[in-house]
Amino acid sequence: MNPAPARHTTMPGTADLDNPLYYLENFETVVRWVRQHHSDLLTADETGRIDSLLTLDQSARALLARMVMRSGELFRVEKLNYPELGVPVKDAASALSRNGWIEDNPGIPLAKLFRLFTLAELRPALADQISAAGLPTAAAKGLLKDTLIPLYPDAAPVEHWLPGIPTQVIRLNHMALFDRLRLMFFGNLRQSWSDFVLVELGHQQYEQVPLSTESRAFDERDDVDRYLIMHHCRERLDEGESPETVWQDVPPANDNPWLESRRGRLLFELGKLAERGGNTDLALSAYQHSGHREARLRQLRLLERLKRHHEAWALAITAGDAPRFGSEERGLERILLRLAKKLGEATPQASTRPAITxxxxxxxxxxxxxxxxxxxxxxxxxxxxxxxxxxxxxxxxxxxxxxxxxxxxxxxxxxxxxxxxxxxxxxxxxxxxxxxxxxxxxxxxxxxxxxxxxxxxxxxxxxxxxxxxxxxxxxxxxxxxxxxxxxxxxxxxxxxxxxxxxxxxxxxxxxxxxxxxxxxxxxxxxxxxxxxxxxxxxxxxxxxxxxxxxxxxxxxxxxxxxxxxxxx
Structure with missing residues (x-):
């Protein structure tokens, strides 16, 4: 690991949109900022790669920035059109390949092929596979994908799939590093590179907050790793993976309050999915450990639905002593009223509602x-x-x-x-x-x-x-x-x-x-x-x-x- 960075900072410059390579300037602002202020949280290999990136020719750096900002890691070279590079895209790509930033002829799974190429390009190239699967030549793209992808699970170079088609596919390497840099700069992975890189930062005035090692959210590399694990857990939930399997990989609680709030949101979403799927025990456990502002009300309503009224009453009474936020207070009042009737408890005093002129x-x-x-x-x-x-x-x-x-x-x-x-x-x-x-x-x-x-x-x-x-x-x-x-x-x-x-x-x-x-x-x-x-x-x-x-x-x-x- 690297030594801790300098404690104080100055405001970095902002790119002018009149410069056709303004996005490269902003992209490198991010990279240099993390390199300067978070170097102790990067490995020697990561800092070496960053330093290597910053020594590339401008055209290669600009092409790399463009690809990092786009979706996915696979690109058709002939579809990359960036005249501001000043050199052909193929030449810039070659420089990136020589320095290990892209892979020239990667293996491509069939599922990715359907994203990269049009149906008009795929039908003649995959004619043998379509025929062997017993599908008509004019089959719709969805049917082709659903049928062929399970039959051909292995990745292969593009010339294997599409012989005779003049195309070049490249794969961007080290996206995990770029995700790590993006996280340490933004503090989240919700914001994309383009949220920062493709805007004119100079049009806005920002408060100059003194930043130091003491004010960072990430104290240790483990904090960054923990965030990335939680982010991938959320992605897995969004992609349809079961909450039961994701639950196994949710990191335990730790003493970083900022990360704990992220963990609370993850557990809240996991609990909702478990509840919808009928796993009420997992849902209750997730809500209980969440700390999210809405988790306790969800837990109480689920306990009500399960007719575990005594548990719900005890939790609601405790929660009522220290409600987490305004709307929870109203929700607790309604829940306590319902539970009091079912359990024969004294009806809680309802808050008075003043008349409004x-x-x-x-x-x-x-x-x-x-x-x-x-x-x-x-x-x-x-x-x-x-x-x-x-x-x-x-x-x-x-x-x-x-x-x-x-x-x-x-x-x-x-x-x-x-x-x-x-x-x-x-x-x-x-x-x-x-x-x-x-x-x-x-x-x-x-x-x-x-x-x-x-x-x-x-x-x-x-x-x-x-x-x-x-x-x-x-x-x-x-x-x-x-x-x-x-x-x-x-x-x-x-x-x-x-x-x-x-x-x-x-x-x-x-x-x-x-x-x-x-x-x-x-x-x-x-x-x-x-x-x-x-x-x-x-x-x-x-x-x-x-x-x-x-x-x-x-x-x-x-x-x-x-x-x-x-x-x-």
Missing amino acids: AFTLELDNPQGHSVEWVAMEHLSEPEAPVAYVENTLINGLFGLLCWRPLFAPVPGAFFHPFHTGPVDLYREDFVERRQALFDDCLDALATDDYKTRIRNTWRKKQGVASPFVIWPALSEDLLELALECIPAHHLERMFRRLLDNLKEHRSGFPDLIRFHPGHTDPNRRYEMIEVKGPGDRLQDHQTRWLEFCVSHDIAVSVCYVRWAGAAE
């Missing part, structure tokens, strides 16, 4: 604007301006006040300098791992210091990508009105609810906000209004925000709009 407007809409826009225009007055903010305002104020904890360089949050936000944003322990930083931000709401922090961040970070601040929607005028009219204790309550479950609670805010700067009651200098057009209704996550606001004396209402002249 509503009013109706009948409006014209000759220009065909959105219902929210029409309502905003109608309700707005010089002394009480209305803004269409939906989820942008409260989220934006939160993002500005809490910029520091959101971009804290904790392990598993940032893998490279091009993130628009922390990758662990929706993980269950996101807030816990930054608790002291969030506490400091919310403590600022006790004085007017929070306004200074928000204004300073708005000025200093203008245009920098954030998961909560939508810059075009947060003008300085709107910001100042909000700071003038929304009391700090209201912001604190809404921000704390956000932090309870960032994934669920960042949406569902009312569409409009109406400001009353001159109101004598500081708690009534604004109100939030949800707008519903004809036939529309409140969604659950919207209702939860409205009820929360009513419960905390935050002025909210629902405006139902009817179009003038419309039939009842």
Whole structure:
């Protein structure tokens, strides 16, 4: 293994899309970044291959980048058309072959042949095999595949399958290395190379998070291996392999919280598949060990279905003491009510649902604007301006006040300098791992210091990508009105609810906000209004925000709009 890399980093350059080889620049940014910052997690052979790659001629490197970005490992040379290489593709491929990056004449299984060649090319070339199988010459491709592939399971060079056809097939080697590099750069294998390589990175401003060995998600090579094993387990499930066999290869729990969240998602998906397949014991075990935010409710519902009511009751009571997120709390209430009736237990006290104020407007809409826009225009007055903010305002104020904890360089949050936000944003322990930083931000709401922090961040970070601040929607005028009219204790309550479950609670805010700067009651200098057009209704996550606001004396209402002249 290699020594640990340098602790600190500088922002790498970004390619210009006017350069026809911009994708090569971005591709090599990834390779060099991992080589520099994760060399201790690579073997000597892997770092040697990377160094060898970077010394190839530009045309060979560009062709390799193109093939890595494409799907699969087999390619027809005559189908590769990249004039920006500056040399024939065959010449660039030869250079890659000499250096071991491609295999010139690989054995090809018949299944891959059907992907590489058209039916018009295959029918005459496979005429003998088709006839021997008793199939008509004009048989459909699906029938040919289903019949011939089991009969000819062995791989063979392309000239064996398609004699006389002028073609060359090559195989890209070392894709396992490229997958490893992609994982260590992105922090996941969901994103493809093209997600990074084929974009103009320079058009976006990114927060420059200080990255060091302490902030990496992967501490050891075993962490990378563990992730790759879990990824392959998920792929096997997606390809139809039984959850029983995949279960045997799921790695045991370990002390890396970031990897444990990935393992929790894998077990949750495995449990659902086992449940659908009737293996309820495996499903229950997978849910029990998952830790996924939805796993406990699935486990409880399955126990109910199996009539294991006493087990379900004990688990639901325990879960009710510390629900994992908002919608689980509602689900637990419903489950406890059902179980109490079946077991003769005392019915749990149902949470009270506050009444939500509503009013109706009948409006014209000759220009065909959105219902929210029409309502905003109608309700707005010089002394009480209305803004269409939906989820942008409260989220934006939160993002500005809490910029520091959101971009804290904790392990598993940032893998490279091009993130628009922390990758662990929706993980269950996101807030816990930054608790002291969030506490400091919310403590600022006790004085007017929070306004200074928000204004300073708005000025200093203008245009920098954030998961909560939508810059075009947060003008300085709107910001100042909000700071003038929304009391700090209201912001604190809404921000704390956000932090309870960032994934669920960042949406569902009312569409409009109406400001009353001159109101004598500081708690009534604004109100939030949800707008519903004809036939529309409140969604659950919207209702939860409205009820929360009513419960905390935050002025909210629902405006139902009817179009003038419309039939009842």
